[in-house]
Amino acid sequence: MRKKMPIFYSALMLTGVNLLLRFVSTLFQVYVSGRIGAAGVGLLQLVLSVGMLAMTAGMAGVRTATMYLTAEELGVKRPENVIWVLSACFIYSIVCSGTVALGLYRFAPFLAATWIGDPRTVGAIRLIAAFLPIQCLCGCMTGYFTAANRIRTLAAVEVAEQLCSMSVTVIMLTVWAGSDPARACQAVVFGSGVGACITLISLILLRLREHIKPGPHISFRSRLLHIAVPLALADDLKSGISTGENLMVPKRLGLYAGTENALAAFGTVCGMVFPILMFPAAILFGLAELLIPELARCVAAGSHRRIQYLVRRSLRVALFYGCLFSGLMFLAADKLCTILYDSQDAGRYLRMYALLIPIVYCDAITDAMTKGLGQQKACVRYNILTSGMDVACLYFLLPRYGMNGYYFSFLITHLLNFALSLRRLLKIAGIRISIYIPAFSAAAAIASVWAASHLSQPILQCVAYPLLLGSQLVLYRIWGKEDLHWIKGLFQL
Numbered sequence: 001m002r003k004k005m006p007i008f009y010s011a012l013m014l015t016g017v018n019l020l021l022r023f024v025s026t027l028f029q030v031y032v033s034g035r036i037g038a039a040g041v042g043l044l045q046l047v048l049s050v051g052m053l054a055m056t057a058g059m060a061g062v063r064t065a066t067m068y069l070t071a072e073e074l075g076v077k078r079p080e081n082v083i084w085v086l087s088a089c090f091i092y093s094i095v096c097s098g099t100v101a102l103g104l105y106r107f108a109p110f111l112a113a114t115w116i117g118d119p120r121t122v123g124a125i126r127l128i129a130a131f132l133p134i135q136c137l138c139g140c141m142t143g144y145f146t147a148a149n150r151i152r153t154l155a156a157v158e159v160a161e162q163l164c165s166m167s168v169t170v171i172m173l174t175v176w177a178g179s180d181p182a183r184a185c186q187a188v189v190f191g192s193g194v195g196a197c198i199t200l201i202s203l204i205l206l207r208l209r210e211h212i213k214p215g216p217h218i219s220f221r222s223r224l225l226h227i228a229v230p231l232a233l234a235d236d237l238k239s240g241i242s243t244g245e246n247l248m249v250p251k252r253l254g255l256y257a258g259t260e261n262a263l264a265a266f267g268t269v270c271g272m273v274f275p276i277l278m279f280p281a282a283i284l285f286g287l288a289e290l291l292i293p294e295l296a297r298c299v300a301a302g303s304h305r306r307i308q309y310l311v312r313r314s315l316r317v318a319l320f321y322g323c324l325f326s327g328l329m330f331l332a333a334d335k336l337c338t339i340l341y342d343s344q345d346a347g348r349y350l351r352m353y354a355l356l357i358p359i360v361y362c363d364a365i366t367d368a369m370t371k372g373l374g375q376q377k378a379c380v381r382y383n384i385l386t387s388g389m390d391v392a393c394l395y396f397l398l399p400r401y402g403m404n405g406y407y408f409s410f411l412i413t414h415l416l417n418f419a420l421s422l423r424r425l426l427k428i429a430g431i432r433i434s435i436y437i438p439a440f441s442a443a444a445a446i447a448s449v450w451a452a453s454h455l456s457q458p459i460l461q462c463v464a465y466p467l468l469l470g471s472q473l474v475l476y477r478i479w480g481k482e483d484l485h486w487i488k489g490l491f492q493l
Contacts, residue, residue: 042267061231131193165195295372
């Protein structure tokens with residue numbers, strides 16, 4: 001029998017892989033930006049937005065549902081029922097993704113001409129449709145391996161997928177696409193699809209090698225629909241609105257008098273700034289990936305104290321980590337974007353969005369824990385509210401304030417979603433948190449940035465900032481012996 005890894009050790013392993021993949025992905029984004037320029041990156045972001053909408057609709061909440069149902073069965077020691085969980089999820093995924101893929105393929109010319117505004121992107125959209133069912137089935141299998149705590153296996157497969165995907169894409173960009181943005185979009189989509197094929201085949205073969213004898217047939221249809229449908233509604237709505245926003249932003253931004261190239265400005269923020277902004281979040285995404293099945297197991301086993309511990313600890317990790325990288329990104333923004341993109345505009349935008357990192361990172365962890373505790377319907381309500389506000393804000397603010405209006409909308413909607421999700425999470429977990437910790441953590445981060453900014457070299461600033469921040473957190477008694485023992489325990493199996 002395999003030795004089960006503690007959740008935070010598993011998160012560290014998944015984190016290492018995610019950091020590696022995000023680093024390679026960021027370098028790849030720099031490579032693509034150099035080949036097709038900011039406007040080409042903007043066009044690619046629009047195509048990928050349509051692809052993300054199709055992926056979300058085709059996935060229909062099945063990945064999280066697979067994790068949740070698998071974790072429940074394993075939590076009550078019924079591994080023989082997992083085969084019926086996967087069977088139900090596969091059928092559900094094939095029906096949903098196949099339907100979406102057929103519609104996407106059929107209406108590709110309309111979407112390219114009307115939504116994206118470039119008929120040359122028809123080929124990329126149809127490639128998305130062709131690979132969609134495979135990518136959605138990958139979601140089922142990765143959900144199973146995450147719930148089963150097969151992190152080493154999943155990490156190895158993800159590395160192979162990413163390397164294969166990028167290799168295929170680079171070859172196509174070099175020998176076929178050149179600097180043509182439309183062909184570059186097809187190259188990126190095709191490379192991603194090939195990687196998904198490798199992942200699906202690998203994970204199915206690894207599952208078959210487990211040789212777990214199935215138990216008597218059990219129908220999971222009603223439980224699957226109860227979990228997946230609310231998630232699908234929330235995810236589809238959020239992704240649909242997000243896609244609508246991405247397609248709307250260049251058009252509404254073009255009405256702002258100070259904008260010279262709306263598509264380039266959009267590409268700078270979404271295609272250059274956001275990848276850097278979210279690169280350190282790989283650690284938290286690794287943790288969030290594991291919190292959903294872990295909390296589901298705790299709910300099934302009635303481990304209320306374990307739930308409270310995980311909620312408190314995870315929120316502290318997200319807060320401290322967000323404060324750390326918020327300051328580092330703020331201090332290094334200009335130098336980093338000059339090295340990567342040779343763009344002063346990207347550096348200016350990165351400095352602005354770096355201030356929001358603690359909110360964004362904490363929101364990601366809170367959302368995962370809320371879903372892990374079975375609060376999918378609450379997530380639907382919050383996503384409907386904040387997404388609707390985002391559309392309204394962008395529609396009215398972009399023509400008047402340009403990209404500053406985009407920033408303001410981003411701030412308001414993420415802050416509101418985080419506040420609502422956190423309130424729900426604390427209520428369900430039955431815990432209370434003091435305002436002292438977030439308030440003094442923010443004060444320590446601000447003071448540390450101010451002190452570090454007086455050093456002459458950016459590298460010295462980035463070295464001094466963590467030391468200053470850690471010292472103040474200890475001084476304010478926000479960090480204590482318990483935190484140090486916890487960090488030490490992360491490295492012990």
